[in-house]
Amino acid sequence: MSVLVVGSLALDTVETPFGSREEVLGGSATYFSMAASYFSPIQLVGVVGADFPERHVQLLKNRRVDLAGLTKADGRTFRWRGRYCDQMNEAQTLDTELNVFEQFNPVLPSAFRDAPFVFLGNIDPDLQSRVLDQIDHRKLVAADTMNFWINRKGEALRKTLERVDLLFVNDTEARALSGESSTVRAARQILRMGPRVVVIKRGEYGVMLLDKHGFFSIPAYPTAEVRDPTGAGDSFAGGFMGFLARVGEVTPATLRQATAIGTVLASFTVEGFSLERLIDVTASQVAERFERLRRMTDLQPFAKDMALFQEESFRLLEG
Ligand code: AMP
Helix, strand or coil: CCEEEECCCEEEEEEECCEEEEEEEECHHHHHHHHHCCCCCEEEEEEECCCCCHHHHHHHHHCCEEEEEEEECCCCCEEEEEECCCCCCCCEEEEEECHHHHHCCCCCCHHHCCCCEEEECCCCHHHHHHHHHCCCCCCEEEEECCHHHHHHCHHHHHHHHCCCCEEEEEHHHHHHHHCCCCHHHHHHHHHCCCCCEEEEECHHHCEEEEECCEEEEECCCCCCCCCCCCCHHHHHHHHHHHHHHHHCCCCHHHHHHHHHHHHHHHHHHCCCCCCCCHHHCCHHHHHHHHHHHHHHCCCCCCCCCCCCCCHHHHHHHHC
16 A cells, blocks of 8 residues: 655755764655655655755655655745754754745645555655545544744644644654643543554653553664664654565564564664665664564563562561
8 A cells, every 4th residue: 555745855054973964855745755755655655845955856756656646836845953962862953945945835636646655755744735635535543743843833733733633743742742741641531632553752761652542662672773863763753664565564473563663764864964874774784673673672571470589578567
């Protein structure tokens, strides 16, 4: 099954303790599509300016991303400028230039309208809603957002959330959105806003998933080579949604596997700037990291007969 994505295509300028890059390929839809394309066909809706390099378009085409919904508008491509300091978990946004996104009115090609899996990437929540207005049947609608929109377009975002099945957010955003200071409370509050599943991303500390079946959490894949965290969240979402579309079923078990696949895809993205590392990941590298993550988090049941306790520790407690 295919995944429809709407989101930003960007020229990013990024600085981390490991280097910097000027005007490299970025954007929520870009990272998402590259990660998801390992598993399923992608239909992309977005806009770029006249200055968007053709080689970036080609890169997406090479991954068989369907670009029938990509508009090339007069004007400048969306630009984002960010910095990561010692705290590599959170980007500091230095500048956001919406440019062609300011006038963008997404119109879905008719072939995109019955997409079973939909990802509303991080863009203006009004645009996210306009995309949903044009979709007929859907199995799962997921969305992402960030503080930029929570602060500027809170009302519109609430409306989008009412129509969304699954929300990806990082912990700071979850707190800002819900007004709750504990992550678990924030997640529960978000579940009252519309989504039936919430996935809270916590950078190197991993991710937690909450829904009516309960709670699931895994750590980030422990890579030692974190150079640029930009796009980690979107690559996570891409792996997650691409995998779900591939298996075609959303169950507690597939949601857990999708969480691990997303974690693995994100671990490749952060090892390089822009899409440098993500573009040449192989299927066997993904499978290998998935298996390592699975083994890393496997746990034997605690002995039922209590034989593992020392006798005297009970005596101390009891008396
Ligand atoms: P992530 O690190 O996965 O949360 O996403 C990083 C990407 O989001 C970057 O490549 C940026 O171009 C893009 N981005 C940053 N701010 C915005 C925004 N306000 N609207 C849309 N895309 C954004």
